[in-house]
Amino acid sequence: MNHSFLNLKELRLSYNQLNEFHPQSLEQHSSLEYLDLSNNKLGGSLPDLRAYSSLQQLALSNNRFKRLPEDTLPTWLWNLTSSSILNLSYNHISGEIPGQSSSNRFSPPVDLSSNNFSGPIPIFLFRSMDLRLARNKFSGSISHLCTMSTPFKTVVLDLSDNQLTGEIPGCRIFGGSLQILNLANNKFSGEIPRSLGSQIQLKILHLRNNNLIGELPSSLKNCSVLRMLDVGGNKLTGTIPQWIGTHLTNLTVLSLRFNKFRGNIHPTICHLTDIQILDLSKNNISGNIPECFINFTSFVQKSNSTESTTFVSITILHDKSTEDIMSISYPDFQDPFEHEFPMDTYVDNILVQWKGRESEYRKLGILKGIDLSSNKLVGTIPHHFSDMRGLVFLNLSRNHLTGNIISSIGQMEMLEWLDLSRNELFGKIPNSLAELHFLSVLDLSNNNLSGMIPLGTQLQSFDPSMYAGNSQLCGLPLVECPRESPNPDHGHGSNIEEDDVGFISREFYMCVAFGFITGFWSILVTLLLKHSWRHSFFNFWNNIGDWIYVTAMVHVARFKRKFLA
Secondary structure (H helix, E strand, C coil): CCHHHCCCCEEECCCCCCCCCCHHHHCCCCCCCEEECCCCCCEEECCCCCCCCCCCEEECCCCEEEECCCCCCCHHHHHHCCCCEEECCCCCCEEECCCCCCCCCCECCEECCCCEEEECCCHHHHHECEEECCCCEEEECCHHHHHCCCCECCCEEECCCCEEEEECCCCCCECCCCCEEECCCCEEEEECCHHHHHCCCCCEEECCCCEEEECCCHHHHHCCCCCEEECCCCEECCECCCHHHHHCCCCCEEECCCCCCEECCCHHHHHCCCCCEEECCCCEEEECCCHHHHHCHHHHCCCCCCCCCHHHEEEEEEECCCCEEEEEECCCCCCCCCCCCCCCEEECCEEEEECCEEEEECCCCCCCEEECCCCEECCCCCHHHHHCCCCCEEECCCCCCCCCCCCCHHHCCCCCEEECCCCCCEECCCHHHHHCCCCCEEECCCCEEEEECCCCHHHHCCCHHHCCCCCEEECCCCCCCCCCCCCCCCCCHHHHHHHHHHHHHHHHHHHHHHHHHHHHHHHHHHHHHCHHHHHHHHHHHHHHHHHHHHHHHHHHHHHHHHHHC
């Protein structure tokens, strides 16, 4: 072997087609510190790397590993990475993690997400500053965290998409360092602990799709740098707190969907000028839609297709010498596999009801929208909505809204999805709706709309069911509108005036024709039958002819004398 490789420190073999790796082939490289085999096709059991005591960074993510060397994550693996980073995400590894470490010292960043790990989460893992266990089969409670006497220095904690139960620990076990907490899609119950309000650095909070009850704790207003608040899919009650608008002014995503919130939408919510996703759907919210929605600056401004959304990606810079966070920033979106190692990017997602289906989006891009559907809202649609030119989706369905569809809706040129179904809207569909060239989903069904559907390529292409339940609506793609006939009703003066003009015109031309024919034949018949009249008639025209001849000859003679003399 070439001796120049004996002191090899880094080996990067990611993004290849490797399907086999033999650790013994690196036996002479015991000084290896960095090994990256991510994004290959390695399968079977994890390789035994206990001989590489200098290894500090190990990335085996996005492969096809299914088994562990010892059925559980072996002790040597944790000792190997005690001051480094371990990334085994996006594999098919199953088994349990034993609670084998009782050390109180700081643990390295660990990413075991998107595997098939099961059983309880051992407490020693929570000493990691960056712990990601999402999309596994972990079960049981995490209330045992409150037995620890030393606060954790956790910055990122993602336990989403597991089968965890019990209450969210209310003790202040996280020492104020927590910036990302994602417990979505589990089976947590009880109330949201007030202690979360002590995490003043918290930027992302996901608690959606659990069994949480009670009201939003007012202590959360202390989390003034919060950018994403998602508590949808629970059983939360009470009114929408006014402090959301007055204290959490940095929010870009607010999702309170599918809960039991009641009361009106307070105008203070309009202070969220950076909001990009506002989802209050499937609650018991009543009252009018606030006119101040026009204050949502991000909705008014249009975005181009290349613009990225800042709140979905957070870059974490680790200082390996102090094992602490140096800084945290919001760069442009990165692909979740592009920086698999060294776990320096957290790519967040948001659940959005998009075009009729619930979907989790990681790269939101220019997706901006409002969803107030399935509530008890009344009144009219504010006319200022047409000024929200950057809005991509608007769902106001299943409420009690009345009045007309705003006539200037065509100004919302970025709109791709519009759902106004199951309300009490009336009047005609505005012609400007046909000017929305990006509109791909439209539902106006079950209202009281009338008249003809405006002609336009977009509106005629939708399924007839999108217009159903409007008995007085006609035109393609529904039945053809009947032709209009003169209406004798005195209540429609304009129609009568048009009919009268048509009637007078016809009578006038009929009288002219009849008078001409009658006069012509009367004179002709009289001249033929009465001799004296016929003699006088022809004698009159002979005299006229003689006068014309004499007058002409006199003028000719004068001309000759004047110009030819």
